[in-house]
Amino acid sequence: MIASEHSTPTHLETDVLVIGAGGAGMYAALEAARGGASVILADRSLIGRGGATVMAQMTVAAALGEQTPDHWEHHFADTLAAGRGLCDERLAALLCEDGPQRLREMDAWKVGWAREDGHIKQAQAPGHDRPRCAYVDFLSTGPAVSKTLRTQLNNASTIRRIGDLVIVDIAVRDGEACGATALHLPTGRAVTLAAKAVIIATGGLTGLYRRNSASSNMGGDGYALALRAGAELIDMEFVQFFPIGHLAPRLVGMDPIMWDPFRYKLGGKLLNSEMREFEEDYATRDSRSDGTYVLTRDLATYAITKEVEAGRGSPAGGAYLSFQHVPEAEIRRAFGPVVDRLAANGIDLAKRPVEVAPIAHYHMGGVRVDETLQSCVPGLYACGEAVGGANGANRLSGNAITEAFVFGARAGRNAARCAAQKKAMWSPEAARPALDLLRSAAKRDAPNPAAVVVKLQAVMADDVGPFRTDAKLRSAIAAIEQLKTDIGDTPISSEAAFDPVLVDWLDLRNMLQVAQSVAVPALARTESRGAHQRDDHLGLEESWCVNQIVDLSDGAISLHKVAPTTGKAAA
Ligand SMILES: Cc1cc2nc3c(=O)[nH]c(=O)nc-3n(C[C@H](O)[C@H](O)[C@H](O)COP(=O)(O)OP(=O)(O)OC[C@H]3O[C@@H](n4cnc5c(N)ncnc54)[C@H](O)[C@@H]3O)c2cc1C
Incomplete structure (x- = not known):
């Protein structure tokens, strides 16, 4: 049955193929369409609902200067400092310089950034030298961003959206990307896609780990697709662990990394089993002190793990996160509807701490690209978390969604230009290895x-x-x-x-x-x-x-x- 489905693949053609419809892929598709290209936007899940973007609840960093004066070069300096010498400065500069423009475009598209006295409200997150992180209240940033981009896609007539389509391999001819081979999940039919330029926007790899903040389809497909197509990967050893993933008590229907905004807004305390704050003890590891004891993610992960190893962990094997010093009214003012959802889970922050522990959350490494977001394979681009290099050895809070917008827009624009300048390279032979693989399934x-x-x-x-x-x-x-x-x-x-x-x-x-x-x-x-x-x-x-x-x-x-x-x- 399956063999016959794969022997007669459905064939589609387009100028630009975007693989993955998270924040980066949707932005890439929109920008490629604005550049005059026909676009296929394919996702193994539902369009705009499948990856990390829709799950993100917190903040987006950009030097908007709405809360306090700011300049992208300050953001750039903080990004490089967090990256510990390994950032690709061209990519980090793009992220920081284009970030404000993308956030303002999202604002014009009515994403609903939280406001205060008429200006966009920006929170301060660890590692940023000033308040720089915009958000949508109440922990709705990712869903709002995704909805806004989906709405824009609805208005773009040259973008064909195809969900439930797993890209199995990139098609390469004479060393250039010319399309892809895919499996349509509901029908089991093989699909070949001819494209003059291909963009990998498949997100990260944290699904490789037992405890992670990922959706089920974040196993790093894009990195494997890129490798097999002949592209290079960079900084793959740098996996970011989110230090305060929810551990206990049981929490249903809520994001396991939701505690960060609570900390930013309300100043939660990390305590060990002796009910003692311990962040300060670890502020100088890695020869670096922020001058503040809200540690960046890598240092906080280290601190919690070492407290647990030293026998000072919480009962479930992490640390306590306590808001008991914050008046109940203040908690409700900051997180109104979320407080009710927590109550439904039996959690009352004013009365008891929760337990938290590190979980795999983001990947700094990825496809190695130049400043046009093109890999070393001509016609093969990457954007969003699939790209490596911009954040070096560690990423600042809020930089990932900005990266998805900025790199998505840049990759889409450049891929459209590339498509306009070249003839189609497609040959059915380029899809043969992947089709043979599918046909051999038994x-x-x-x-x-x-x-x-x-x-x-x-x-x-x-x-x-x-x-x-x-x-x-x-x-x-x-x-x-x-x-x-x-x-x-x-x-x-x-x-x-x-x-x-x-x-x-x-x-x-x-x-x-x-x-x-x-x-x-x-x-x-x-x-x-x-x-x-x-x-x-x-x-x-x-x-x-x-x-x-x-x-x-x-x-x-x-x-x-x-x-x-x-x-x-x-x-
Ligand atoms: C729970 C959570 C909270 C976060 N909070 C924040 C935050 O507050 N601020 C911040 O800056 N960052 C945050 N991040 C990180 C940030 O959300 C991501 O780095 C960013 O959204 C990645 O966007 P993307 O478009 O590159 O990938 P994604 O949004 O992950 O999209 C990738 C898409 O590719 C599709 N795909 C994968 N493989 C294939 C394939 N083979 N064929 C077809 N489609 C495929 C997936 O289905 C998915 O839809 C958070 C991440 C998580 C998991």
Whole structure:
């Protein structure tokens, strides 16, 4: 059944193919359409509802200067400081310089940024030197952003939106991207897509970890697609752990990272089992002090983990987050409707602390691109969290959504230009390897891919988590290799039209390749920097002020170092 579906693929053609419809992909599609291109915007989930963007509840950083005077260069300086010497300065400058324009455009599109006395309200987040983070009240930033972009898409007649479409591989001809091969989930039909330019906007990889803030489809597809197409990845070892993910008591229907805005607005205290504040004890690790004891994410993750290891953790294995010093009326004034949703979960912040612990949250690494957001494969672009380099070794709060808007718009504009200047490169031969892979899918005696995903998540959490050692990383690399052998090179199928077994196998193929792309450079980096912390190599090593580049050589991961890119991109 499945074999015949794949033997006659549906074929579609467009100027620009955007893979992934989160904030970056939607912005890319809009901007490519504004540039005169026909666009297909494809997502494995529902358009604008599938990835991290719609889940984000908090803030978007840009030097709007609405709360206090600001300039993008201040934001740039803070971004570079957080990146610990590894930022691609061209990309970081784009993020900070274009950010205000994108936030004002979203404002004009009626996203509903919170206001105070007529101006856009901006909150201060750790690592930013002044209030710079806009938001939509009450913890509605991501849903509001997604809805606004979906509304704009509704008005764009040259954008064709296709949901439930998993891109399986990028099609490459003579070294250039010319489209993609996909699987339509409900029908099991293979789809080939011819495009003059392709944009990867597939978000991050935190689904590789046991405890994460991700939606279920964030296993790093885009990184694997890029690698197999011949592109390079950068800074893959830098996975950001969100320090105060919700741990206990049970919380249903709410974002596990919702406690950050509570901290910004109300000043929650992190306490150990002795009910003592401990952030100050860790402010100087990594040779850096912010001069404030609200630690950046990497340092707070370190602090909580070490308190737990020292036997000073909360009962569920994290830290307490307490708002008991804040008057009840103030909590309600700040978070009105959210307080009721917490009450429905049996949580009363004025009376009792909650328990929090680090969870995998964001990926600083990704596809290596130039200042036009193009990878080393001509015609293949990337944007949003799929891109590596802008944030170096650690990302500031609020920079990720700005990055999605800015890089999305830039990639869309440049891809439209690229498409206008070149002839279609499509050849059915370019889709053949992926179609052959799909056609070979069959029922066979093999481990259940969904169970293998759970094993992989445990390996990544235990051995490639926030604190790494040589022994743990070697063990992880061996385990990943074994899991690759276990699942084999031929897809497993349930041979039904809607085939979750095949989808799990395809996901796992990507996840294992991406897990290797994280573990291998993590093993090589014998220092502690930003989100990469080695218990056996404490502190920054000057000689490691380099980016590591991952690519595929004869199907195997290969690694080399480059000096960080400095200098500002041409406007
Ligand atoms: C819970 C949570 C809260 C956050 N809060 C904030 C915040 O307050 N501020 C901030 O700056 N950042 C925040 N972040 C990070 C930020 O939301 C993300 O970095 C950003 O939204 C990423 O946008 P994106 O468009 O690159 O990817 P996403 O929004 O993740 O979209 C990627 C899309 O690609 C699709 N896709 C993936 N693979 C394929 C494939 N093979 N074929 C087709 N489609 C595919 C997915 O279905 C998804 O829709 C948060 C993240 C999470 C998870």
